[in-house]
Amino acid sequence: MIDVKKIRENFIIYQTQPKLCYLDSAASSLKVKTVVDQVNKYYHTLGVNVHRGAYELAYEATKQYEDARITVKNFINAESEDNIIFTRGTTSSLNLIAKGFEHMLNPGDEIITSELEHHSSVLPWMVVAKSTGAKLVYVPLTKQGKITVENFKSVLTSKTKVVALTHVSNAMGYMTPIKEIASIAHKHQAVVILDAAQSVPHTKVDVQELGVDFLAFSGHKMFGPSGVGVLYGKTSLLNQLEPYEFGGEMADQVFKDHFTYKDAPLRFEAGTPVISGAIGLAEAMRYIESIGMDNIEEHTKKLHQYTLSKMKDIDGITIYNTEAEMPIINFNVIGVHPHDIATTLDQYQINVRAGHHCAQLVTKFLDVNSTLRVSFHVYNSIEDCDIFIKGLKESIQFFNGF
Ligand SMILES: Cc1ncc(COP(=O)(O)O)c(C=O)c1O
Structure with missing residues (x-):
């Protein structure tokens, strides 16, 4: 109790x-003291960048940042920490996926979504549908406004390439039967993206059990800092996504006229990442686990x-x-x-x-x-x-x- x-x-x-x-x-959510303490501790005792410096402070900051990735991996039971990308939040995670997917969509392809979505789960796909000629298809909701497996099946076709749904509606609190939906979608070779902004802070979420391909959530709804979020993705799919930010630490080899990408997660973490946010989020997860x-x-x-x-x-x-x-x-x-x-x-x-x-x-x-x-x-x-x-x-x- x-x-x-x-x-x-x-x-x-x-x-x-x-x-x-x-x-x-x-x-x-309100913010828990230990999270704020950890964030402050990073700034007071380290405050330096990760992945770059060849000195003790930088090694320690990198260790804490990468340890945070492992904490997130364990929290949602991802296959590996390489499946975890730190972002600015759910919105930035979901935009990253939609934009990264753009080059794989063709005119006539179908993207299944729903009227239950938060804007961040549907607007990126609206934009990408427009630029690619793909079509947005909405799961018909029940009279109460719920997504059901039957209604999902009614819009699934051989043209479905993407299924982008909310796990829990932020407006209605309804939970999508995503495990069944993901399993059916995969039989049609569709990729399943889950907006878990409202589920990860409130219930156990196991990405492998749900069988989703991508999942997004934010730190600030689960006692963590604002400005940090997570994108989980399956390795093979992550490495097919085009990054949409380019800069430090995401490139492998740079030549005068082209460059190559590193593998995920660094491929999607261009520039200085949200170091204190990741450390704070990991502390928030430990706090949740302690209760x-x-x-x-x-x-x-x-x-x-x-x-x-x-x-x-x-x-x-x-x-x-x-x-x-x-x-x-x-x-x-x-x-x-x-x-x-x-x-x-x-x-x-x-x-x-x-x-x-x-x-x-x-x-x-x-x-x-x-x-x-x-x-x-x-x-x-x-x-x-x-x-x-x-x-x-x-x-x-x-x-x-x-
Ligand atoms: C279901 C859902 N998806 C996405 C978001 C967007 O999250 P953020 O503003 O942290 O990017 C929210 C935030 O309210 C949400 O409730």
């Missing part, structure tokens, strides 16, 4: 903001179900995702703009998200302009849920008078 009081001792923000009711972890991902998942599920059950009793709200598997509640107060509710809740230091959540295809699917979103992580308590419910009821009373 999670002892929230003890957990909060590791999140210094609760010392400066003891009344904080932070319910926006799907956007970004246990299963314990975190059980805890956030409890908070999710508790809040949902209380919300179902409130008149005048529409909940769009009562069947979400992951701890995200997406809703609206009838007749009140979501930003008004979010601003009112902020007066009680209750932080929720209002807007389209960078997933406009979802809000269009729901036939609204914007919604409110509540999301949980390990530092949230049942008391937070009660504070939120009370604040929500008072906001409704204020705006709607009932």
